[in-house]
Amino acid sequence: MTPSRDPIAHIIAQIERGEITMRSKVRILAGTALVACAAAVVFVLSLYLISASVFTLRMSGVALFLSFGLRGVAAFLASFPWVLTGISLVLLVVLVRMVRLLPFAYRRSIVYSALAAIGVSATLGLVVEQTPLHAALNNRADTGVLRIVKPLYRQQRVQQVRHAYVGTVERVDAGVIELRTSAGIVRLGTDASTQYPKGPAVAPGQRVLILGDNRSGGLYARGIETIEDPAVFFAATLAPER
Amino acid sequence: MGEDHSQLSDEVLATRVQSGDAGLYGVLMRRYLPKMQRYVAKFLFGYDDVEDVVQEVFVKAYTHLQQFDATRSFSSWLYRIAHNECINTIKKRKREPLPFFDPDAIFPHPVAKETPRDHAERAEVLTLIERALRALDPKYREPIVLYYIEERSYKEIADIMRIPIATVGVRLRRAREQLQARARDV
Numbered sequence: 081m082t083p084s085r086d087p088i089a090h091i092i093a094q095i096e097r098g099e100i101t102m103r104s105k106v107r108i109l110a111g112t113a114l115v116a117c118a119a120a121v122v123f124v125l126s127l128y129l130i131s132a133s134v135f136t137l138r139m140s141g142v143a144l145f146l147s148f149g150l151r152g153v154a155a156f157l158a159s160f161p162w163v164l165t166g167i168s169l170v171l172l173v174v175l176v177r178m179v180r181l182l183p184f185a186y187r188r189s190i191v192y193s194a195l196a197a198i199g200v201s202a203t204l205g206l207v208v209e210q211t212p213l214h215a216a217l218n219n220r221a222d223t224g225v226l227r228i229v230k231p232l233y234r235q236q237r238v239q240q241v242r243h244a245y246v247g248t249v250e251r252v253d254a255g256v257i258e259l260r261t262s263a264g265i266v267r268l269g270t271d272a273s274t275q276y277p278k279g280p281a282v283a284p285g286q287r288v289l290i291l292g293d294n295r296s297g298g299l300y301a302r303g304i305e306t307i308e309d310p311a312v313f314f315a316a317t318l319a320p321e322r
Numbered sequence: 323m324g325e326d327h328s329q330l331s332d333e334v335l336a337t338r339v340q341s342g343d344a345g346l347y348g349v350l351m352r353r354y355l356p357k358m359q360r361y362v363a364k365f366l367f368g369y370d371d372v373e374d375v376v377q378e379v380f381v382k383a384y385t386h387l388q389q390f391d392a393t394r395s396f397s398s399w400l401y402r403i404a405h406n407e408c409i410n411t412i413k414k415r416k417r418e419p420l421p422f423f424d425p426d427a428i429f430p431h432p433v434a435k436e437t438p439r440d441h442a443e444r445a446e447v448l449t450l451i452e453r454a455l456r457a458l459d460p461k462y463r464e465p466i467v468l469y470y471i472e473e474r475s476y477k478e479i480a481d482i483m484r485i486p487i488a489t490v491g492v493r494l495r496r497a498r499e500q501l502q503a504r505a506r507d508v
Contacts, residue, residue: 087351087373087377088351088352088380091347091351091377091381092344092348094381095347096344100381100384102384102385102386102387103386103389186480186484186485186486188488189428189430190427190486192430
């Protein structure tokens with residue numbers, strides 16, 4: 081733009097000729113509504129992903145690896161839902177950036193906005209995780225009705241860890257435990273060094289997480305922990321409505 | 323006989339322009355032209371496009387005037403538009419680095435309020451600004467111009483720059499220190 085000698089007269093003349101026009105209130109409101117909708121979508125999506133991460137952690141029993149020593153810690157890190165958590169964090173950053181557009185947020189340091197966004201999302205995420213939502217979606221994914229969410233609830237994640245298994249106990253004999261996993265039947269030896277879960281003894285029908293060792297004599301269970309079954313959780317949470 | 327607009331506040335004038343009285347926009351521009359020219363010239367110290375930027379500020383302000391909320395200050399709203407235009411110009415020219423990530427805005431700082439020292443140092447800082455403004459980074463140059471030359475409050479500067487109020491205090495302190503150090507070097 082080339083400035084005129086009198087910029088005010090120049091701009092007024094442009095306004096009068098219709099070369100500069102004021103954007104309508106409707107257009108501005110539509111823009112604001114669009115941003116508000118985008119913020120709501122980001123918020124709901126981050127709640128969904130945070131609660132899905134917690135649900136996956138709980139149902140896969142991945143956190144229980146931590147009780148199996150150093151190898152358990154390595155198995156935990158390998159099985160942690162990093163992608164879900166990463167996407168949730170990216171969404172939280174987007175959410176914080178959106179919140180920062182508001183005067184009550186940008187007048188204070190970013191750490192407050194970030195803590196508020198993380199606190200609210202994490203709290204509500206934990207509340208959502210306690211509802212039957214994820215169990216129902218997981219159930220639909222398992223039965224093939226909702227294939228699109230199947231990767232989110234992949235319970236066989238821990239199978240990617242060497243000699244780690246999640247499945248239902250088929251048989252417990254002296255020195256042997258037989259497990260039905262998504263990949264088939266697995267037999268593991270048990271001995272005095274096997275770490276059992278606290279509480280009642282492991283019995284057929286229970287869903288368990290096992291971290292094994294490949295010793296010269298075969299596959300041995302280093303640690304066993306019982307975990308929740310999504311199908312049982314789904315049935316239990318929906319039971320009052322049945 | 324024409325209406326005397328000098329008694330009308332900026333916000334009343336802006337509301338009337340929003341309602342379709344486009345001619346009153348000239349009154350608003352006349353009130354703010356010297357301020358905008360001074361602010362942009364100081365912020366874009368050494369740049370050639372000050373007049374272009376000032377015109378663009380008024381054009382943008384008119385185009386987006388329906389966004390202005392008359393319960394708030396028109397002055398801060400206009401300075402915010404000018405701030406954005408100056409930042410865009412600095413980005414386009416690529417002559418000075420602009421921080422992508424500002425640690426000052428992340429953590430809370432204790433320096434949050436205007437202090438008597440700020441006012442006591444005004445004369446000294448104004449002299450330093452004339453001598454060494456160019457030596458300052460844009461992120462320090464802008465708050466010092468807004469505070470000492472445009473006489474905006476910490477809260478107004480926070481609204482214009484969209485930074486925490488405490489960060490305004492931190493940047494002003496650092497800017498003064500940089501100006502004093504530069505003056506000593508000279």
